[in-house]
Amino acid sequence: MPIVPDDVTDVSWSATCSYDAVMEFWHIVGDITILLGAAALLGIVAEKVGLSAVVGYLIAGILVGPGLLNWITSSEDVIRNMAEIGVALLLFTLGLEIDANRLKQLFGRGIFLGLGQVLGTGILGWAIARLFHADPNTSVIVGAMAALSSTAVVARVLQNRAEIDSPHGRATLTVLVLQDIAIVPLMILVGVLGAKQGGTSVALLVGDAAAKLAFLLVIIFLVGVLVLPRIFGAALIRRSAELPIVVGIVTCLSSMWLAYQLGASPALGAFIAGMILAGSPFAAQVRGDIAPFRSIFLTLFFVATGMLADLPWLIHSYHFLWVIGVAAGIIVGKTMIVWIVGISCNIPRRVSIATGLCLAQIGEFSFVVGSASLAAGIIDDTVFQLMISASLVTLLLAPMFIGRSRQVANWIDKKLGRSPVDESDDVIGSLRNHVIVLGYGVAGKSVTNVLLESGNQVLVIDMGPMGVLQAKKDGASALIGNVQRRDVLEHAGIGSAKMLVSTIPDYRATVETIDQVRSLSSSIPIVARARYSRHATVLSTAGADIVVDEEVCVGRTLGEQVMHQLGISGHA
Numbered sequence: 001m002p003i004v005p006d007d008v009t010d011v012s013w014s015a016t017c018s019y020d021a022v023m024e025f026w027h028i029v030g031d032i033t034i035l036l037g038a039a040a041l042l043g044i045v046a047e048k049v050g051l052s053a054v055v056g057y058l059i060a061g062i063l064v065g066p067g068l069l070n071w072i073t074s075s076e077d078v079i080r081n082m083a084e085i086g087v088a089l090l091l092f093t094l095g096l097e098i099d100a101n102r103l104k105q106l107f108g109r110g111i112f113l114g115l116g117q118v119l120g121t122g123i124l125g126w127a128i129a130r131l132f133h134a135d136p137n138t139s140v141i142v143g144a145m146a147a148l149s150s151t152a153v154v155a156r157v158l159q160n161r162a163e164i165d166s167p168h169g170r171a172t173l174t175v176l177v178l179q180d181i182a183i184v185p186l187m188i189l190v191g192v193l194g195a196k197q198g199g200t201s202v203a204l205l206v207g208d209a210a211a212k213l214a215f216l217l218v219i220i221f222l223v224g225v226l227v228l229p230r231i232f233g234a235a236l237i238r239r240s241a242e243l244p245i246v247v248g249i250v251t252c253l254s255s256m257w258l259a260y261q262l263g264a265s266p267a268l269g270a271f272i273a274g275m276i277l278a279g280s281p282f283a284a285q286v287r288g289d290i291a292p293f294r295s296i297f298l299t300l301f302f303v304a305t306g307m308l309a310d311l312p313w314l315i316h317s318y319h320f321l322w323v324i325g326v327a328a329g330i331i332v333g334k335t336m337i338v339w340i341v342g343i344s345c346n347i348p349r350r351v352s353i354a355t356g357l358c359l360a361q362i363g364e365f366s367f368v369v370g371s372a373s374l375a376a377g378i379i380d381d382t383v384f385q386l387m388i389s390a391s392l393v394t395l396l397l398a399p400m401f402i403g404r405s406r407q408v409a410n411w412i413d414k415k416l417g418r419s420p421v422d423e424s425d426d427v428i429g430s431l432r433n434h435v436i437v438l439g440y441g442v443a444g445k446s447v448t449n450v451l452l453e454s455g456n457q458v459l460v461i462d463m464g465p466m467g468v469l470q471a472k473k474d475g476a477s478a479l480i481g482n483v484q485r486r487d488v489l490e491h492a493g494i495g496s497a498k499m500l501v502s503t504i505p506d507y508r509a510t511v512e513t514i515d516q517v518r519s520l521s522s523s524i525p526i527v528a529r530a531r532y533s534r535h536a537t538v539l540s541t542a543g544a545d546i547v548v549d550e551e552v553c554v555g556r557t558l559g560e561q562v563m564h565q566l567g568i569s570g571h572a
Contacts, residue, residue, distance in 0.1 A: 015342060024074075031074045032082075033301045038064050038295070042301075052160075052399030054302055055154055058392065068311055076307065083304040085256075086297030087152045087364060088270035091180070092252045093294060094155060094164075094173070095274020096287045104118035113352075116341030117175050117334070117359065118182050121147040124333050137193050138383055141373045144186050145387050146330055149364035151176045151267065152301055153395055157402045158358070162461070162481025162488045165468075168354035168405060171347065175338075175359060180268045183365050187263060187362020194376030212262035216269070220255055224276030248277060267365075272274030287465075305364065309392055313385050326390035331360040354409035361398045362391030403487060416468070431477060431493050434459050436500045438513065439482050440467035443503040443529060448476050459492055475514070482513045484521065494520050502528045502544075507535040514542045 030378045072079070102294045124504030125143030154172060155164070163169040167289050194232065219411035230246055251273050259269025277283055333355035342352025368386055373379045434457035437448050443465075444460065450473050451458045460471035460478040471478035481488035483504075494500070500517060504510050517526060528544040530536040533551045540547050 028074045030077060031072045031079065032300065034064055034071055034081070035060070035300060038300050040305045045290060052157060052403070054156060054399050055396055057299055057302035058396055060394075061216045061303040062309045062311075063306075064303075065307030065309060067307070067309045072307065076304070079300070079304045079307070083297065083301035084266065084364075086294060086299070086301040088256050088267045089252070089290060089294035090152060090155055090269045090298055091271040092274040093287050093290060095271045095276075096278050109180065110171050112336070113171060113341055113347065113355070114347045116344070117338050118179060118336040120149045120341060124337065126319055128329065134383070137506070140189065141369065141379050142383065142387065144189065144369050145362060145366040145391075146333075147182070147358040147365045148179050148186075148363045148369070149334070150361050150395060150398065151174060151180060152298060152364055153361065153398045154358055156298065157399050159480075160482070160485060160487065162479045162485075162491050163401065163406075166406075166480060166491075167348070167351045168358060168409070171342070171355040172358040173352060175355070176337065177268075177271065179363070179367065180271065183264065183268070183368070186369055187372065188510065190372045190376060190378065193378050194373070212264070213436070216259055216262045216264055217272075219258060220276065222270050223251075229275060236572040243395070245286055245289040248290065250278060252290075287367055288303040291333040301364070305367075306392065308388050308424075310385055310389070314389060319386070321387070322386055323389040323393060326386060327393040327397075329392060330394055331397070333359045350406075350409040350413040351413055357401045357408060359402055359403040361394035362387065365392055431457055431459055432496045433457065433478075433498050434493065434496075436461065436492055436497050437476075437493065437503065438462075438501065439503040439505075440464075440471050440478070441503065441505075445474070447501055447503060448474060451475030452476060459497075461488065461492060476559050484509060484516060486516050489516055489520055494524065499523060499525045499527065501524070505529065505531045507531065507538060510544075511542045512538060514539070514544055518543045 036122070041059045042056035042060040042063075043053035044056070046053050046059075061067055066072070066076075081101065099359065113211055122143035124402065125146035126139045127143075129139035129142040130136070158164045158169050158172065164173065190192065200256060217270060222510045228247075252270050255273035256266040256270035257269075260266045277286060314323060335353065336368050338356030339349070339352045343349060347355075367388065370379070370384050374381065374384045416425060435451050436456055437444050437451070437460045440448070440460050440462040444462070445460050447462060448458050449469065456477040460468065461481050461483050462468050462478065463482065465480055468478040468480050479488075481491070483489065483502075494517060502510050502513060502515070514526060514528065515525065526544045527546045527548065528539045530539055530547050532552075533549050536547045536552075
């Protein structure tokens with residue numbers, strides 16, 4: 001028998017491991033391609049039939065996942081860990097929009113609303129589970145899972161609809177952030193319930209978690225105050241187009257990693273990192289540069305969530321009836337709890353109802369709590385599948401409830417006797433006979449100032465938070481949003497506006513916007529900016545009533561100035 005040297009064996013083993021690693025990598029690449037491809041296809045279909053693209057993403061995950069076609073070969077944990085980055089990046093970009101003043105505004109009465117919602121939903125879930133003879137520990141976990149909503153779905157839909165800065169949008173975001181914070185004590189609770197009975201072990205567990213959370217806050221605060229201002233103030237950073245985004249990404253990922261190591265939500269760490277960077281002069285640039293990465297990973301998250309669906313389990317023993325019942329209870333129960341708590345916090349009734357509808361689903365962090373509880377033996381597989389399946393139903397319905405939240409809230413408020421309007425009410429929703437100005441660059445600012453000086457109500461829509469902030473300082477109403485989206489235009493009150501002025505330099509974006517405007521209102525006058533003469537006819541054909549040709553205007557102004565100067569010379 002030939003003797004194989006040890007070094008040869010080691011090389012062979014190393015080569016085999018290297019080959020396996022390469023194959024695993026390309027398996028993951030192939031699976032991600034399938035997931036994103038299916039998401040893109042079904043997202044387009046969902047948008048075409050008037051639904052949110054998020055619904056298409058979830059359905060894509062259900063189709064290609066193990067519950068149906070089973071096209072994915074990689075570990076679900078690998079896909080899900082990558083997908084969690086999307087949620088973190090979403091919260092990071094939201095944090096970038098929150099400075100000290102907005103933070104105070106955000107966490108006013110909303111703190112009590114968030115605490116009331118988490119505790120109220122948790123207690124209600126516990127009580128209902130006990131009513132159906134679940135044991136006390138299982139009931140606690142059911143209540144904890146029911147208390148958490150989907151930051152990814154809600155924030156994404158609110159952003160798309162330009163309602164993040166609306167009264168119910170601010171209230172919803174506050175509750176979502178507090179829910180993310182609540183992950184820490186909830187995971188402690190899971191550890192306590194899963195541990196052996198004994199006061200010492202429980203005390204040590206709670207103390208360790210509290211110490212880690214305090215350490216996280218101190219470290220992030222010190223880095224944000226002492227280190228990051230010096231880095232962003234460096235001359236090299238200011239002269240570079242790439243370094244600010246690199247520093248921003250490193251800050252985000254570092255905060256996520258630190259939060260994870262300390263047992264907190266990585267998404268919460270990312271949100272805190274975003275708030276730290278919000279005061280830097282590069283916040284807008286970092287937010288814009290990170291948007292494509294956020295969209296990819298967030299889409300992956302939705303598809304990975306859809307993969308959790310176990311269709312054979314749903315059909316077996318009529319489990320789907322229980323799932324429908326739990327989903328209905330979540331939607332109604334959460335809405336009612338937020339409504340009641342909101343009224344007790346002196347939040348207007350229609351804002352409370354709209355906020356409740358936005359939060360009426362089981363979120364992604366419920367999966368974390370459920371998985372940990374299943375591993376610890378606190379709940380069984382039946383309870384886990386029941387809650388996960390119900391969460392998917394609520395997530396599929398969430399874009400519809402969020403999209404109709406304001407209309408439903410106003411309808412209920414009217415039926416019950418309209419509550420008085422206070423300073424927190426939706427100013428944009430009350431605008432009538434106003435002028436909508438798209439874009440707040442130099443041209444947009446000039447048009448807005450002229451309109452305001454003449455006594456017109458003006459609503460500015462801009463993609464950048466800085467433009468929106470400046471428009472509000474100048475006295476106009478303003479919101480962040482993509483004007484090519486139908487729901488953003490609806491939120492802006494296109495049906496009750498008396499004119500729309502587009503100062504967007506990109507004629508393609510303007511054409512798409514005009515198409516959306518004309519599908520909503522055929523009579524509203526549209527004034528559009530054409531940067532080049534060759535685009536003026538295109539904009540007129542698309543439906544613009546008046547097109548201002550920059551080249552013609554500049555030429556005419558130059559000619560007038562030349563003649564004026566010649567006239568002065570001639571008189572001399």
